[in-house]
Amino acid sequence: MLDFAEPSGTQTIDPRNIDECTDAELDALQFGVIGVDPDGEILRYNLFESRLARLDRNQVVGRNFFLEIAPCTRTEAFEGRFRAFVARGGVDVDGVSRSERFDFVFDFRFGAQDVGVELVRAGSTDRYYLLINRRKVAGPRPNIPEAQLAAAQSALAPAESSEGVRRDTMERRFVDAPASLLAALRATCDRLAPESWQLFSLEWGTQWGRRIAVDLEGDALERRGQSLRDLPMREVATMVAAYFADRGWGAPTFELSDSGAGLVSVEILRSATAEAAPKRRTAQRPDADLACHLIAGALGSVLTSVAGRRLAAREVACVCGGAPRCTVVIVGHERRELVDAALRSGARGLAPIRAALIGAER
């Protein structure tokens, strides 16, 4: 039976409490987070920082930030300020604030990044955080000595291609998985979690979507010099659709004609999860006609990130159940239960879901 409990939602972070965040929470943030000890040894490194610095955190954690990762910071303006901040016990130069802000330019081989940095001490611990907000991303600055450039991934792990590690053009590690892996995962879910796999898939998609949003934000900053939120809706829809299509998940099309009523739908052509699903619906498993919860959760998360508002996504029709297209609806989080109730009552397709949403508001 379709019964979606609560997938995890959006959260806001108080920098002073950043040490309490889980790694997953740090990975959903759209600014860089580097946790270090008083000597600069890296303890934590979030996804956004990894994406924009093009460094894999597995090679970064445990190394010294100033000496091994970002020699460009070995200046009074950065390392000197950090050392003084630590010596003062994690307060600013006036002894008032538990954080200190300054501007800096990171020099990577692939470009220079104009950033705002906030130093924060994690409570009364010996852990400090560098919060890094990218303001401008540009090409490499001329005449920067080689020794001052930030480390490259290929230098941190020079032999990894022979160790079974593959990276894309942004140095992100990827796994080239066949669609049969999805079929195997679905079969596993059907066998071990027949009552909860939809929620599992939706939550997995939600978590994945937060990371996609970080990737897309990096793309937007690097290629357009703007945040994703500031790009035209047409361009953002294209970037999101291409993200899925380029990776073989199917081709999404955003339908905005109901947006005035707070409903966005997305049709997915040739969904990989739908085509990996068994084509059957039984009396015992009436919800087996919907299979794209993973993609739905991811789309919902990406739009949540762009909208700055918590949204919910549900698949309402799927080719694995005989529908001509897989269709996902995206609504405000507070209206998700209306969609879930309609799905539980057997409604399928956009029209009955739209009617359920609007009828409930009359």
Add this chain to the structure above:
Amino acid sequence: MTTNTGVVPSSVRAAGLREVVRGASAETLDRPAGAYLASLRWDGIARNPDTLSAGDFLARL
């Protein structure tokens, strides 16, 4: 360099898609995505007729 493969940032290969968005005017699609999405009535149109705008009220007749 270990960089390899044909996996590229999304914005590069988008031209290969047939259609990515429907049901909105060119003017709407030119709006900043964050502002546009934030402006939608995600929580639905008010249920209480006393709180409906004139436009929403007429649209519901």
